[in-house]
Amino acid sequence: MLSVVPAPVIVRAPSKVNLHLAVGDLRPDGYHDLHTVFQALSLYDEVSVVGADKLSVHVSGADAGAVPTDSTNLAWRAAELLAERAGRAPEVAITIAKGIPVAGGMAGGSADAAATLVALDALWGLGASRDELDGFAAQLGSDVPFCLHGGTALGTGRGERLVPVLTRGTFHWVLALAKGGLSTPVVFRELDRLRESGDPHRVGDSDDVLSALASGDPHELAPLLGNDLQAAALSLDPKLRRTLRAGIDAGALAGLVSGSGPTCAFLVADHHAAVTVSAELAGAGVCRTVRVASGPVPGARVVADTDTAHH
Numbered sequence: 001m002l003s004v005v006p007a008p009v010i011v012r013a014p015s016k017v018n019l020h021l022a023v024g025d026l027r028p029d030g031y032h033d034l035h036t037v038f039q040a041l042s043l044y045d046e047v048s049v050v051g052a053d054k055l056s057v058h059v060s061g062a063d064a065g066a067v068p069t070d071s072t073n074l075a076w077r078a079a080e081l082l083a084e085r086a087g088r089a090p091e092v093a094i095t096i097a098k099g100i101p102v103a104g105g106m107a108g109g110s111a112d113a114a115a116t117l118v119a120l121d122a123l124w125g126l127g128a129s130r131d132e133l134d135g136f137a138a139q140l141g142s143d144v145p146f147c148l149h150g151g152t153a154l155g156t157g158r159g160e161r162l163v164p165v166l167t168r169g170t171f172h173w174v175l176a177l178a179k180g181g182l183s184t185p186v187v188f189r190e191l192d193r194l195r196e197s198g199d200p201h202r203v204g205d206s207d208d209v210l211s212a213l214a215s216g217d218p219h220e221l222a223p224l225l226g227n228d229l230q231a232a233a234l235s236l237d238p239k240l241r242r243t244l245r246a247g248i249d250a251g252a253l254a255g256l257v258s259g260s261g262p263t264c265a266f267l268v269a270d271h272h273a274a275v276t277v278s279a280e281l282a283g284a285g286v287c288r289t290v291r292v293a294s295g296p297v298p299g300a301r302v303v304a305d306t307d308t309a310h311h
């Protein structure tokens with residue numbers, strides 16, 4: 001007799017870069033009000049879920065050793081949250097193939113949480129509404145709603161309230177991945193400290209960034225990129241200055257620290273420039289590894305096994 005082996009559901013979720021990140025003052029709840037423009041990039045994590053007799057997380061990829069496989073993994077917490085809503089036990093084996101750098105400021109853990117919500121909604125046939133998934137995502141982390149949505153979006157509140165942003169065409173990026181990671185709360189605390197002792201530059205409003213995105217012209221967008229957390233990331237990891245300079249020397253239009261860092265993101269003119277800038281940057285010895293990516297790309301989506309792409 002044939003036995004039926006349950007098929008896994010596989011979901012791919014994108015990383016993000018903040019094209020514009022304005023950080024407001026520290027709120028009583030320990031978060032900062034943000035005004036940020038996110039773009040989802042084609043550097044992905046892939047999450048596979050399948051029924052099992054207990055909840056487990058397995059992680060593969062170059063950075064796997066740095067990722068917890070217990071209940072502190074954001075994917076584990078996403079599974080518990082959705083199981084509670086479904087009124088069932090979270091009996092699933094979760095396998096994460098990491099393509100997004102860990103603690104790199106590109107929303108790696110958030111992508112896994114978003115992917116797990118989408119995967120388990122499909123595996124358990126819950127048919128959860130968009131709003132419901134958004135609510136769970138916001139409980140899991142400030143970047144998780146954006147990883148669900150993808151594309152390009154304006155984020156306010158903690159970064160969890162999103163409005164889509166109109167863009168034309170595709171923007172090309174080169175990413176310089178650093179040797180270690182930076183802790184997001186430590187970077188926010190460093191910014192508070194810098195602001196207490198001085199007056200680090202603050203990015204302005206995002207109006208010009210939104211116009212440049214609508215025009216689709218990377219030359220227009222390049223001088224407008226800005227991140228209030230960059231001063232804090234550079235203060236904690238001064239070597240990043242050299243990385244940023246090397247990207248410009250290699251021919252990028254502009255470079256900035258991605259989110260809380262330490263990944264540096266370089267905007268380039270087109271795909272051809274991405275290839276030449278990445279080769280030169282890799283040769284400069286200023287980072288662990290270099291990746292080419294483009295955006296905007298969609299948010300967390302179920303992929304057929306055969307469509308699976310590894311980056």
Ligand SMILES: C[C@](O)(CO)[C@H](O)COP(=O)(O)OP(=O)(O)OC[C@H]1O[C@@H](n2ccc(N)nc2=O)[C@H](O)[C@@H]1O
Binds near residue numbers: 021036141144
């Ligand atoms: C830096 C960004 O990646 C920019 O998109 C996000 O603001 C960080 O989002 P995240 O990693 O999902 O962060 P969360 O897990 O929600 O929060 C981690 C910690 O970062 C700090 N945090 C985060 C978001 C925010 N708006 N203000 C903060 O001060 C808080 O100390 C918080 O305890």
Ligand SMILES: Nc1ncnc2c1ncn2[C@@H]1O[C@H](COP(=O)(O)OP(=O)(O)OP(=O)(O)O)[C@@H](O)[C@H]1O
Binds near residue numbers: 109
């Ligand atoms: N699924 C996960 N993938 C990676 N790290 C995770 C995961 N779950 C929990 N973590 C923990 O969270 C920490 C931050 O990891 P993550 O890769 O999400 O950082 P990040 O990309 O800088 O986040 P963000 O850009 O959202 O601030 C890691 O050091 C790790 O201990």
